[in-house]
Amino acid sequence: MSDLEALKKEAALRAVALVQSGQRVGLGTGSTAKYAIEEIGRRLRDGELTGIVGVSTSEASEQLAREVGIPTEPLDPRPLDIAIDGADEIAPNLDLVKGLGGALVREKVTEVQARRLIIIADHTKLVQQLGEKAPLPIEIVPFGFLSTIERLREFLPGGRLRMSGAQNYVTDNGNYIFDAQLPADFDARELERRIKGTLGVVDTGLFLGMAERAFVAAPGGVQELVRGE
Numbered sequence: 001m002s003d004l005e006a007l008k009k010e011a012a013l014r015a016v017a018l019v020q021s022g023q024r025v026g027l028g029t030g031s032t033a034k035y036a037i038e039e040i041g042r043r044l045r046d047g048e049l050t051g052i053v054g055v056s057t058s059e060a061s062e063q064l065a066r067e068v069g070i071p072t073e074p075l076d077p078r079p080l081d082i083a084i085d086g087a088d089e090i091a092p093n094l095d096l097v098k099g100l101g102g103a104l105v106r107e108k109v110t111e112v113q114a115r116r117l118i119i120i121a122d123h124t125k126l127v128q129q130l131g132e133k134a135p136l137p138i139e140i141v142p143f144g145f146l147s148t149i150e151r152l153r154e155f156l157p158g159g160r161l162r163m164s165g166a167q168n169y170v171t172d173n174g175n176y177i178f179d180a181q182l183p184a185d186f187d188a189r190e191l192e193r194r195i196k197g198t199l200g201v202v203d204t205g206l207f208l209g210m211a212e213r214a215f216v217a218a219p220g221g222v223q224e225l226v227r228g229e
């Protein structure tokens with residue numbers, strides 16, 4: 001395992017230590033969330049946890065949950081006790097960019113119902129300002145997508161439609177993703193409002209005011225960041 005993978009796993013283990021028996025747990029998506037799902041499965045198998053129900057944020061996480069023996073249910077209106085997920089960028093106030101893994105809509109729809117959203121990442125995901133390192137994924141409906149992109153480019157110039165080889169990338173919801181280039185300085189809440197008000201947009205990878213805490217692993221150890229502290 002590479003050093004970076006070991007750090008991701010370390011962060012994941014810290015988050016899974018917060019999971020208690022009988023909880024309904026949101027299962028994130030991506031290479032860091034994968035370690036959390038595997039650890040929940042291990043703790044179930046070893047009898048350290050019982051009565052866990054997982055709610056998956058993607059087809060890939062659902063399949064992994066099944067493989068490691070986590071019973072799952074589809075999302076319903078009941079709250080989740082906790083959700084654990086990765087992120088592409090983490091700002092100092094724990095606002096996030098998510099969605100490079102393509103699961104932003106299911107992640108947001110699921111995690112907004114979580115009493116606690118715990119983010120796990122390695123130190124390369126920390127930024128001072130969202131948009132510093134990653135594009136902002138925006139899920140858009142396929143119908144008229146070129147028109148939607150043109151509307152978005154009126155206030156977010158640049159960016160590109162996500163591709164998978166020669167084909168347009170398709171999300172679990174059957175939609176496309178426009179990876180927008182964020183400006184150097186912007187008001188995240190105002191930008192979120194404007195993007196979501198654009199015809200053809202499903203949702204954005206901005207997760208604002210949602211994360212309770214983040215475990216961020218660096219070579220010197222795991223840093224625990226708490227929103228509002």
Ligand SMILES: O=C(CO)[C@H](O)[C@H](O)COP(=O)(O)O
Binds near residue numbers: 033
């Ligand atoms: O938002 C996501 C998927 O939609 C992921 O959480 C995000 O892309 C981080 O992934 P990784 O842990 O592989 O870096």
